[in-house]
Each structure stands twice: as structure tokens, then as C-alpha cells.
Amino acid sequence: METVKIRNPGMHWDIAANIHFPPEFQAGKQYPAIVSNHPIGSCKEQTSGNIYGAALAKAGFVVIVPDASYQGGSGGEPRWIEDPEQRVKDYRDVIDYAQSLPYVDPERIGILGICGGGGYSIKATIIDKRIKALVSITGVNFGRLMREGFSNFDPVGALEDMAAQRTAENAGGDERINIFLPASVEEGKAAGINDIDVLEATDYYRNRCPAEGSGTRMLVSHAAPAIAWDAFAFAETLLTQPMMVIFGDKPGGFGAYRDGMEIYGRAASTNKELVVAEGWSHYDLYDKPEPVGLALEKLVPFFRMHLSATATARQTMAAE
Template identity: 60%
Template sequence: MSEKIKTVSIPNIAWNTAADIHFPPKFEEKKKYPAVISAHPIGSCKEQTSGNIYGMAMAEAGFVVVAFDASFQGASGGKPRFIEDPEFRVSDFRFVVDYVQTLPYVDVERIAVLGICGGGGYAINAAMTDYRFKCCVGITPVNFGRLSREAFGNFDPVDSLEKMAKQRTVEAQGGERSVINLLPPSVEDAKKATGDIDVIEATEYYKTSRGQAPNGCTSGLFSFNSAALAWDAFNHAEVLMTKPFMAVVGDRPGGFGAYRDAQEIYGRAGSKEKRIVVLPGISHYMLYDKPEAVKPALDQVLPFLKEHLGEAK
């Protein structure tokens, strides 16, 4: 397995984006490689599933893979910290692809995008609005706008916006910032609080040694969440989503809604080539790192990417 990784700093609007480049086995700089930009879930970082699972697997299959941290998160710059703003999240892709197109060993006409969970929703939106991406893959993709209006906002988005407005006023006047943890502190606490498979399995991934990483903080700045409530990952998909794409989900749906979101974008997208893969017996967080979920996902994803990007030349 290839373990060659280079950490780079990519210019963004007024700060830098931290990214890891995963190289294929027997990498030769004189060749031209297809590339994939890999985006992490909400509250995650590049050292988790987008890099150490899908990034490494795609690199092993022959792609140059760039896994990056979102602005305001992970090792990337931007203040205040812990902002989850969809417009910035999608903008990050554009700066990363700007950088990737300067690499002499990348074929600028063969770049794809892949994202997991919220990163999958952002990846789909990036493919809709930046046609430098030749194709797109969403692994258990979540539309963060829809999630913010529903489960994350207690299905009362107006009340959420009122509270965010008041909190931002407090902070603008010098008060303490409200940083919320998106998950319970332990699996036991999660099981006491809910029976929802997504919350329980997310906690088991992020709050135990299974998936913990120093920058995988699962935190959000509450007062800056208002932008998400008016945003929709699939807005104008009927017209703008023209690129080939694949959505991979499990058939055990949870409260974060990836199964529903994957079905929606599959139905709405104007793409002439679109595929949805539903894996039996698989849940959202199994697709982060569990071999019994990741392997059948990659068995579909890697041929799809090779079909549209080809091999190194």
C-alpha cells in the first residue's frame, strides 16, 4: 500500500487551507495523473475518513488525491474557529482545484471530487458549480442545509435563527462565543439520549479510539450557523448538475438523512449519467471506515472514477 503523503498549504481567500496529497504507488513526477479532491464530513478533518480511508484507497488505485481541511476547521486557517458555513465549504473546493491544477504531475482535464457525509453534499454542490470537476462521488452524502433546518434545528428553523441572531449580538458586543458540541460526550450518553442510529454510531466513531483525531472536534460555532439554514446543496440541480456522479448509501437510514438526500439528488439531477448504489445492511457511519461497508463502496467508486478519469499517462 502506498503511504507517501505530502502536507501542503494552499492559499485561500485570506488564509491558507491545509491539505495532504496522497500519492499512488511507484509515483513518477514526470507522468500525468488523474486527481481526486477528497472532502471530510461535518466536524471532521482530513486525517479521518476522507484521507485515511478513501484518500489512501484512491491513491492506491492510481489517483493523486488531495484531502483538505475546511476553512475555520482542522489545520486550515480562518477565524473565528469552528464555523460551518456552506458557502465557504464549497468555496474551499475551488481554491483546492486552483492549486491542484498547478501541479505538474496532474492532468488538469482529469480531476474529480469526492466527499463523505456533509462533505458529500458539498462535493455535489461543487460539481454543480465548478465545471473543472469531471465527475463527482458522494459517500453517504448529506445536504447540510436541509439537516440544519430539520434535525439540527429541532425542526423549527425560525426559532433557530432567532436564537442565533441574539447570540451573535452578544458576541459582537464582546460576550463569550457559543461553541456547541454536535455529539454527546460518550456512547453511553448517546444511547441514553436517543435511539437514533446516526447519533449513536457518530459518537462511537468520533468519541472513541476508532475514529478520534486531534482535529476531529465535532464542534460548531452556533452564532455563525444561520447561513446554512437558507442554503440547499441541490439548488438548481435539475439544470446545473450536468456532470456524471455516483451516490453511495446504506439501506439503514438514520436521523442525519443521507439515504433521503442521496435519493433526492439522484432524482433531481440533470446529469445524463447518474448512479445510486444502495448497500444492504449498511448504515451511515459504517461507510466511514468499516471494511464490510467501505470495500463494496470502493468496488463501485474506483471503476467509476477510472471510467471517467482514466489512468496515469
């Protein structure tokens, strides 16, 4: 594995990324590449890297796992901004970088995203036809979540609060950070939280896989763009690439089951697959061996099929 810094024209900071290489990697060869994108509040050292990135590299792909701008090892100030449009731009900048690498076939690039990273990867695929195949794992449309649960179903009130906070900060007041999760599962239960997604997220980030770059937080004064954002806009006409949607059948408050069904139904792609991991939840698919194994059993052949030289050539000809 190699850690790199990626800077493209128009950026004033670097994107930090880990590159996972296939076994017996040869710099003189060209490989299909996958950009693997972490959940909201996560980082490149967690599920997008240490689980799916590592497994896909073992399967023969070059896998680039970036940290979001303003988070983890990436630059950008102020810290802990969660900006959907910037996330999509980050992914496209990473693809620019991937296409410049001599050992990456620039015509065989796929994308994978987990949770909010799944929603962002869907939007990137809608607008960027360099992406030849998409996998969303327990993907969430963050704009929908912000308008609903993350704003207590009062998006206008949340926008007014964000505006007031931004005014206060411009006048010299302190930043306000929204910490997504309780400090522990026990603290969450004591506070009356019983949602499976919140409690299992707390277990994952606080116990199973803590990481220094994982923030699980958001700067309130810069969160307004997310409320007016939609990961799935125009999917019924513009999302034409092969797509696989994976989620568990235990629904929770973050809405991956609902969002997965929606994007599967709406996508214009004539080559789309739905994988429901029966008996498993959103956060089981982050690192639990059995559900992760079920996901990999489906997505590795999917990427091999659609990132083959023949398949990408067919896609290019069809687009022309």
C-alpha cells in the same frame, strides 16, 4: 503522503491539505486527481483521508484531502465556523491548486465527499465544470438538516437564537459552541438518544477514529447561512457531470438515504449511478471493511472510466 498549505487570491489564511500519491509515483508524469472531502465535524486524517484517500491513491490517483476553513489544520478565525458557501469555495480553491501541479492533469479532476462533504461536493460540481466526475458517499444536504433536525424543526427560532447570540458576542459576551455529539455512546443512551446516526457518529469520533483536528462542533453565532442554504439547488438543470451516489439502507436522523434518493432523481446527468449498501448504515461506510469495500468496488472503476483522457475530452467537447 505530503502535507501542504494552499493559499489563493482573496484568502487571508491557508487551507491545510494532505496529498496522497499513487504507488511508484513519478513527478514527471501527469495523473488524474481527486479532491476528497471530509464530513461535517471531521478532518483530513479521518475517513476522507485514511480510508478513501488512501484507497484511491493506491488505485492510481493523486488525491488531495483538505481540512475545511476554520477547522482542523486550516486557518480562519473565529474557529469552528461551518459555512457551506466557504466549504464550496475551499474545494474550488483546492482545484485551482491541483491544476497548478505539474503532475496533475488539469482536465482530469474528480471530487468525492462524505456526509456533509458529499452535499458540499454536489454543490461544487453543480457550479464548477472543471469537475469531471462526482462521488457522494452517504451525502447529506446540510441546509436541509439545519432546517430540520439541527434546529429542532424550528428554523426561524434557530435564526432568532443565532441573531441574539451574535449580538451578545459583539457586546463582548462569550462564544457559544454547539457540540454535535455526546461525550460517549453510554452518555448518549443515558440522555435518551436512540438515533442510529447520532450513536454511531459518537462511536466513530470518540472511539473508532479520534483525531486532534476533528471538532464535531459549530460556532452558533456564525451558523445562520447554513439554514438558508441548499446543496441541491438547480441540480435538475446544472448537475450534468457523471455522478455516483452511495449510501446504506439503514436510515438515520441525518437523512443520507433520503438525500441520496433525492439527488439521484433530480440530477440532470445522463450518466448517474445509485449504489445502496444493503444492511449497512451511514457510519459503517466511514471505516468498516465490508461496506467500504463494496463502495470502493464501485467507485474506483467509476473514476477510472470518467477521468480517463478519452472521457474528459468527450465531456469538454460536449460542453462546447
